[in-house]
Amino acid sequence: MPRLPPSLFWRARHISPGAALLLPVCRDFPSALTELRWIREHVKEKSRGRLDWEGRERILSLCRRRGRGEPLQYVLGTQPFGSLDLLCRRGVLIPRPEPEAYSLHLADLLLRESKQSGGSHKSLTILDACTGTGCIALLLYAQLQRKMKAADSLHVVGIDLAPQAVSLSRKNAVRNRLLSAGDSTSIKFVQCDVFSDDWLDHQDIKRLYQSPLDILVSNPPYISVDGFSHDTARSVRIFEPKLAQVPLPRGPGSEVDEDIFYVRLLELATRMDARIVLCEVGGLAQAERVVGLALNKGPLLNAEIWADHPDIVDVDCTNRSVTVAGREVPIKGSGHGRSVFIRRR
Numbered sequence: 001m002p003r004l005p006p007s008l009f010w011r012a013r014h015i016s017p018g019a020a021l022l023l024p025v026c027r028d029f030p031s032a033l034t035e036l037r038w039i040r041e042h043v044k045e046k047s048r049g050r051l052d053w054e055g056r057e058r059i060l061s062l063c064r065r066r067g068r069g070e071p072l073q074y075v076l077g078t079q080p081f082g083s084l085d086l087l088c089r090r091g092v093l094i095p096r097p098e099p100e101a102y103s104l105h106l107a108d109l110l111l112r113e114s115k116q117s118g119g120s121h122k123s124l125t126i127l128d129a130c131t132g133t134g135c136i137a138l139l140l141y142a143q144l145q146r147k148m149k150a151a152d153s154l155h156v157v158g159i160d161l162a163p164q165a166v167s168l169s170r171k172n173a174v175r176n177r178l179l180s181a182g183d184s185t186s187i188k189f190v191q192c193d194v195f196s197d198d199w200l201d202h203q204d205i206k207r208l209y210q211s212p213l214d215i216l217v218s219n220p221p222y223i224s225v226d227g228f229s230h231d232t233a234r235s236v237r238i239f240e241p242k243l244a245q246v247p248l249p250r251g252p253g254s255e256v257d258e259d260i261f262y263v264r265l266l267e268l269a270t271r272m273d274a275r276i277v278l279c280e281v282g283g284l285a286q287a288e289r290v291v292g293l294a295l296n297k298g299p300l301l302n303a304e305i306w307a308d309h310p311d312i313v314d315v316d317c318t319n320r321s322v323t324v325a326g327r328e329v330p331i332k333g334s335g336h337g338r339s340v341f342i343r344r345r
């Protein structure tokens with residue numbers, strides 16, 4: 001990374017000390033001014049529009065945190081995600097644009113299917129394993145609930161091992177006014193370990209798979225220990241929770257360690273007879289391994305790899321596919337292989 005000339009700092013300090021504090025992380029003047037504006041607006045909003053001495057000190061303190069590399073989402077405390085505005089706190093992974101893109105794509109697909117199938121009463125059950133801020137569960141719930149008919153039912157449950165994630169996802173539901181409404185629509189968050197069996201008896205979970213589960217969606221930890229040390233950005237390593245990114249070792253096994261969650265998720269999909277499974281992956285190689293694991297479990301109606309932007313098709317990305325265990329698996333959309341979509345029945 002090239003060093004910044006002192007003249008840039010002098011110029012920034014002359015305009016605003018906050019901009020100078022932001023330069024080391026923003027790297028250029030226009031970006032520093034944009035972030036400074038966001039930080040100012042945030043502090044102004046918190047102090048009901050007034051910026052007194054305390055407010056100005058607060059701005060400098062937030063600029064200092066940001067300048068040391070802390071992600072903007074933790075500094076400001078929020079991140080937009082589709083139509084939602086989500087609270088972000090240290091200890092819980094910041095929602096990324098990729099889950100936003102595939103959650104919207106999945107919601108569109110489900111709405112299209114529901115329209116095509118006709119019928120008066122429809123019901124949909126969704127389990128979001130490893131929910132974090134609740135971003136995927138909440139966005140699916142928001143998108144689907146908005147278009148539901150009064151007679152339809154929608155039940156979504158997000159689960160996570162980290163108590164701070166479960167507490168934050170509940171706050172995010174309240175913040176975005178996405179609350180359970182009687183017996184027909186509900187969104188719940190439950191603290192549990194994906195690898196244990198205890199939570200399967202929880203009444204909110206049982207309700208999901210009394211009749212077969214419709215959707216199992218997950219963005220699980222999938223980075224190897226080595227990948228975490230060498231390939232992730234410094235700010236991600238320092239400020240975001242490792243538990244959200246790297247699977248904990250679970251004893252000797254034949255699977256590659258970073259794939260361990262997929263093995264368990266596919267086992268749960270079989271147990272709950274999930275119709276659709278959608279899992280985020282770290283790239284095409286992992287996507288192929290996940291499709292391979294799914295094929296090992298039995299025949300699939302359909303398997304696709306969704307790229308970063310599953311709904312955008314540019315010229316270079318048409319007709320892409322890979323072959324897994326003799327089966328051609330299409331890659332949909334543009335960008336890198338980002339999630340695996342499996343239709344089991």
Ligand SMILES: C[S@@+](CC[C@H](N)C(=O)[O-])C[C@H]1O[C@@H](n2cnc3c(N)ncnc32)[C@H](O)[C@@H]1O
Nearest residue numbers: 095130131132160161162193194219220221244
């Ligand atoms: C990659 S993050 C995804 C968070 C969120 N779904 C998103 O897309 O931003 C993975 C999440 O899995 C949770 N987690 C890690 N191990 C778990 C386990 N054994 N059972 C349940 N959740 C777990 C972490 O706390 C973290 O919130």
